[in-house]
Amino acid sequence: MTTQQLRPIRGVHNAPLEEFYTSGHRTCQGCESALVLRLMVKAAGPRTIVLGSTGCMYVANTTYYSTPWVVPWMHTQLGSSGSAATGTAAGLKALMQKGKMRDEPINVISFCGDGGGVDMGLSAISASLTHPEYNHLVLLYDNESYANTDIQASGSSPWGANTTFSPPGRERRIMNTRWKKNTAIMLAHGHPKSRYFATGCPSYSLDLMNKVRKALTIGGPTFIHTFDPCPKGWDYDPKYSHELGMMAVEAGLWVQWEMEDGKLTYNGPSRMIATGRRKRRPVVEYLKRQGRFAHFTEEDIAYFQAQVDEMWEKWGTPGISSVKLDLTGDRA
Amino acid sequence: MTTRTQTPVEREELISGSEAIARACALADIDVVTAYPIRPYDTVMQFVSKLIADGELKCEFIIAESEHSQFEIVKHASAVGARTFVGSSGVGWFYAMEAIAVTAGLRLPVVAMVGNRALDDPGAFGCEHNDALAVRDLGWLLTWVSSGQEALDTALIAWRVAEDPRVFLPCAISADGAFLTHAQQMVRVPDKGLVERFLPPYRRGEFQLHPDNPITIAPQVNEDWLMEMRKQSDAAMRRARGVIVEACDAFERVFGRKLTPFVEEYMTEDADTILVGMGTLAMPIKVAVRRLRAQGQKVGFLRLKWFRPFPVEDVQRVLSRAKAVGVIDRDYSFGSPFHSGVLSHEVRSALYDAAARPPMVSFVAGLGGREVTQPLATEMFTIAGQVARSGRSDNETYWIGVRGKQS
Ligand SMILES: Cc1ncc(C[n+]2csc(CCOP(=O)(O)OP(=O)(O)O)c2C)c(N)n1
Numbered sequence: 001m002t003t004q005q006l007r008p009i010r011g012v013h014n015a016p017l018e019e020f021y022t023s024g025h026r027t028c029q030g031c032e033s034a035l036v037l038r039l040m041v042k043a044a045g046p047r048t049i050v051l052g053s054t055g056c057m058y059v060a061n062t063t064y065y066s067t068p069w070v071v072p073w074m075h076t077q078l079g080s081s082g083s084a085a086t087g088t089a090a091g092l093k094a095l096m097q098k099g100k101m102r103d104e105p106i107n108v109i110s111f112c113g114d115g116g117g118v119d120m121g122l123s124a125i126s127a128s129l130t131h132p133e134y135n136h137l138v139l140l141y142d143n144e145s146y147a148n149t150d151i152q153a154s155g156s157s158p159w160g161a162n163t164t165f166s167p168p169g170r171e172r173r174i175m176n177t178r179w180k181k182n183t184a185i186m187l188a189h190g191h192p193k194s195r196y197f198a199t200g201c202p203s204y205s206l207d208l209m210n211k212v213r214k215a216l217t218i219g220g221p222t223f224i225h226t227f228d229p230c231p232k233g234w235d236y237d238p239k240y241s242h243e244l245g246m247m248a249v250e251a252g253l254w255v256q257w258e259m260e261d262g263k264l265t266y267n268g269p270s271r272m273i274a275t276g277r278r279k280r281r282p283v284v285e286y287l288k289r290q291g292r293f294a295h296f297t298e299e300d301i302a303y304f305q306a307q308v309d310e311m312w313e314k315w316g317t318p319g320i321s322s323v324k325l326d327l328t329g330d331r332a
Numbered sequence: 333m334t335t336r337t338q339t340p341v342e343r344e345e346l347i348s349g350s351e352a353i354a355r356a357c358a359l360a361d362i363d364v365v366t367a368y369p370i371r372p373y374d375t376v377m378q379f380v381s382k383l384i385a386d387g388e389l390k391c392e393f394i395i396a397e398s399e400h401s402q403f404e405i406v407k408h409a410s411a412v413g414a415r416t417f418v419g420s421s422g423v424g425w426f427y428a429m430e431a432i433a434v435t436a437g438l439r440l441p442v443v444a445m446v447g448n449r450a451l452d453d454p455g456a457f458g459c460e461h462n463d464a465l466a467v468r469d470l471g472w473l474l475t476w477v478s479s480g481q482e483a484l485d486t487a488l489i490a491w492r493v494a495e496d497p498r499v500f501l502p503c504a505i506s507a508d509g510a511f512l513t514h515a516q517q518m519v520r521v522p523d524k525g526l527v528e529r530f531l532p533p534y535r536r537g538e539f540q541l542h543p544d545n546p547i548t549i550a551p552q553v554n555e556d557w558l559m560e561m562r563k564q565s566d567a568a569m570r571r572a573r574g575v576i577v578e579a580c581d582a583f584e585r586v587f588g589r590k591l592t593p594f595v596e597e598y599m600t601e602d603a604d605t606i607l608v609g610m611g612t613l614a615m616p617i618k619v620a621v622r623r624l625r626a627q628g629q630k631v632g633f634l635r636l637k638w639f640r641p642f643p644v645e646d647v648q649r650v651l652s653r654a655k656a657v658g659v660i661d662r663d664y665s666f667g668s669p670f671h672s673g674v675l676s677h678e679v680r681s682a683l684y685d686a687a688a689r690p691p692m693v694s695f696v697a698g699l700g701g702r703e704v705t706q707p708l709a710t711e712m713f714t715i716a717g718q719v720a721r722s723g724r725s726d727n728e729t730y731w732i733g734v735r736g737k738q739s
């Protein structure tokens with residue numbers, strides 16, 4: 001099956017003006033996940049079907065009679081973004097190949113949150129990436145919590161963050177102790193026949209739109225993971241959403257990269273950091289701006305910084321993958 | 333006169349129940365099918381994959397990584413207008429339960445086979461009906477077949493009824509694990525041309541998810557709209573009754589074989605004592621009926637083919653003339669009224685309003701695939717016969733063929 005040939009957008013002035021995600025939703029002011037969806041479908045264009053799993057981007061987005069979606073949209077279950085992509089793409093392929101539907105390339109994008117993708121739906125996303133015969137993109141928008149259900153810790157919530165399941169109390173600080181962020185590279189490692197994996201952040205909108213275009217054009221199943229500041233869940237003034245996204249990238253906490261046919265490249269500020277042309281900003285600036293880290297002690301901040309330092313200084317692929325090659329012990 | 337060469341329109345073959353349904357998949361030209369292994373249903377997918385490999389069926393065959401995904405994938409394929417087939421057994425069916433529930437809520441005409449299996453733990457592959465019965469309230473059409481022929485015929489009917497825009501509900505075909513899924517029988521397999529005359533293409537119409545029809549499916553409706561939508565599902569299930577009758581009529585016109593839509597009556601016309609059951613239980617019970625009839629006992633058997641929609645008129649018509657009714661459940665409903673199985677409650681509820689309400693007794697039999705032998709079948713007729721003589725319901729539920737104390 002062929003794909004739509006979506007050309008890269010050269011410069012923000014050349015971005016299409018047409019919107020396919022418009023008014024009608026009721027996401028929070030400053031919601032970066034909503035912006036991700038707007039950019040995603042702006043890049044994809046009108047001949048697109050979007051599937052969305054349960055979460056803020058379903059519940060706050062699509063109320064009966066006031067959908068923001070100009071393109072066809074369908075809900076899928078919390079752990080089903082991968083299956084929704086596969087099922088939709090398979091249905092279209094079968095109908096077109098059997099002459100039951102006009103043959104044309106239709107973009108299939110299935111999105112999920114971190115709860116739906118990093119946790120519950122991981123196995124279905126993995127399965128969807130094993131089908132080179134279907135063209136689709138799974139986009140994981142990561143607001144670092146189960147936001148819709150009141151901000152509970154997910155596998156993708158940062159270490160120590162205050163969530164409604166990990167409150168620092170008088171007697172005990174229930175801290176989120178998990179450190180799991182690199183879902184895209186984890187999936188990239190295991191699905192060598194999928195041609196495109198990337199991370200993105202709506203603070204870098206052009207980069208994100210072009211990644212969506214590449215993912216849809218290249219063919220087969222693809223995956224993008226975005227980092228989306230969430231004013232409600234992270235507890236900050238909505239006007240700082242963009243700035244926080246940039247701070248996370250500049251602190252090296254979130255790494256912008258893409259991998260095309262196995263070739264990995266850093267993008268934007270992450271590239272500058274990786275090539276030593278720019279120093280990472282201290283994470284403390286980023287942490288201090290958000291209420292979810294207000295309980296952090298000096299030691300917590302130092303620990304957090306040490307983790308980020310380790311990502312960049314000790315990992316085999318700095319900031320992205322801890323896998324290191326070691327042939328010294330070989331007894332050939 | 334020129335000699336006409338007779339083209340066979342149906343060919344008899346020795347195949348299992350699972351293979352019969354697989355053959356129906358090819359005849360119906362399904363577009364997307366998803367598989368995941370669990371005994372005993374998965375035999376159907378082994379046959380489907382072989383048909384595809386041999387070029388007898390062109391469709392997307394997806395090996396899912398779990399039953400949840402298996403059912404979600406066909407759900408989404410159905411939303412873009414693809415004809416779908418899926419299936420499971422026992423705990424696999426339960427693993428997919430979220431997807432199963434919303435498929436009905438979305439009014440997507442997915443057709444599924446349930447190879448009835450116990451919900452182990454403790455480990456058991458054998459037949460029990462609790463798996464399929466778990467969806468009885470959700471808006472799934474639910475039918476139980478008792479032979480390979482019926483499995484094939486019912487599958488064709490299932491797509492026709494489920495995909496009828498007046499219905500648009502998913503349909504589960506229950507086939508008793510091992511007894512039907514694996515047992516071979518002679519089955520008449522029709523020609524594809526004949527099936528095309530019976531089964532129109534699936535058209536999703538204004539509900540099709542496609543860029544030419546940019547709708548939003550399943551937005552948040554909450555208390556504002558959910559109740560109206562549930563009522564629409566209710567109306568669809570009510571309409572399904574008539575659509576099933578129509579389908580059976582059309583079936584006879586096209587294939588020349590008469591099907592009674594909802595129930596099979598076996599020597600019930602003059603019967604004093606009637607046992608009621610579903611699926612392959614029919615075989616030993618019918619044998620028992622013949623043997624007891626030979627001894628002069630007026631006994632009969634009523635087999636329900638459809639559980640949803642429930643054939644309340646047929647049940648009332650047939651059973652209200654009996655002196656006693658015994659309902660056999662190959663399932664359980666612990667803590668329920670009279671501690672019987674599910675079918676027994678449904679029959680009781682259907683009879684509550686009947687012109688003449690016969691005395692009843694409930695049986696639980698054949699759990700975990702345990703065989704219902706002739707002595708056990710006779711035992712049930714004996715207990716039901718006592719009820720007939722006493723003229724009063726026995727509210728005990730008898731576990732037939734179980735070791736140890738009854739209560
Ligand atoms: C199977 C299942 N379990 C739980 C829920 C409840 N639930 C609804 S939205 C949601 C949060 C999902 O979090 P995420 O995927 O991160 O999306 P977000 O709300 O953060 O946008 C949960 C847990 C559900 N809908 N389905």
Ligand code: SF4
Binds near residue numbers: 026031229
């Ligand atoms: S809680 Fe966060 S993700 Fe949800 S709508 Fe508000 S800002 Fe967006």
Ligand SMILES: [Mg+2]
Binds near residue numbers: 144
């Ligand atoms: Mg989230």
